[in-house]
Amino acid sequence: MMKHAIFQRLMRIFALEKRRDHVLKPLAVLMAFVALYCVVHLLLLRHGLSTLPGSALTAAVVQLPFTTIAFALVTYMDRMQSQLAELAMTDVLTGLPNRRAFVARAGRAQMNGESGFVLIIDADHFKRINDTYGHAVGDRCLQAIAKRLNDVRRPEDTIGRIGGEEFGAFMPFCTMEEIARIGGRLCGAILVNLPEERHPLRLTLSVGAAETQPQEMIEAALSRADEALYAAKAGGRARLVVWSRSVMDRVA
Numbered sequence: 499m500m501k502h503a504i505f506q507r508l509m510r511i512f513a514l515e516k517r518r519d520h521v522l523k524p525l526a527v528l529m530a531f532v533a534l535y536c537v538v539h540l541l542l543l544r545h546g547l548s549t550l551p552g553s554a555l556t557a558a559v560v561q562l563p564f565t566t567i568a569f570a571l572v573t574y575m576d577r578m579q580s581q582l583a584e585l586a587m588t589d590v591l592t593g594l595p596n597r598r599a600f601v602a603r604a605g606r607a608q609m610n611g612e613s614g615f616v617l618i619i620d621a622d623h624f625k626r627i628n629d630t631y632g633h634a635v636g637d638r639c640l641q642a643i644a645k646r647l648n649d650v651r652r653p654e655d656t657i658g659r660i661g662g663e664e665f666g667a668f669m670p671f672c673t674m675e676e677i678a679r680i681g682g683r684l685c686g687a688i689l690v691n692l693p694e695e696r697h698p699l700r701l702t703l704s705v706g707a708a709e710t711q712p713q714e715m716i717e718a719a720l721s722r723a724d725e726a727l728y729a730a731k732a733g734g735r736a737r738l739v740v741w742s743r744s745v746m747d748r749v750a
Contacts (some may be wrong), residue, residue, distance in 0.1 A: 600658025681738030
């Protein structure tokens, strides 16, 4: 694990990310090589100082293509690794962060003191949609939900698909009034056009929300939001329920 981390750090150092890196990094390595060559030339091989300039220039010219190839390979490997890491944290169907990425990002924001609300959004009667129209239509519904979330989200919000037909959102610095407004937009009907149907499929969402507490683990807020989602389902679906002790007592 330690060796892998060191290898990743070295690749990050030598990868050509910015435009100036394409000149500065290879030039620095080439200069270091020439300096080392000069030390070997004078101290180890004990050649004369008069032959050093020409010999060093020849060594630099010979080394240049190898340096170029090495930097190209390192840059390619670094980009591939970044892409693979991104794919591992992304839900392929919707393009949203997966559960692991969502919990990690929301957890970091929460531990940094960014209190707000956690939402769990669930598609109503999704099993019925899959059973009636097939999984291809179910996938289109999930993509439509992801679009709705992207339309509703604020720049500072974190959203993700946390499993099946469930999605999550962390909305920092959000008031109860804002959550009510956002919940209303989320719960509005989503119309999904079907190729062989004259009328679009009408899809609704249920939303459970819970206010986060400073420095608490994000999983605790998610658990309360899940309880609120259960209350939204029990209350008739297509609605937002914000967790509170009184609401949960009524549901129980």
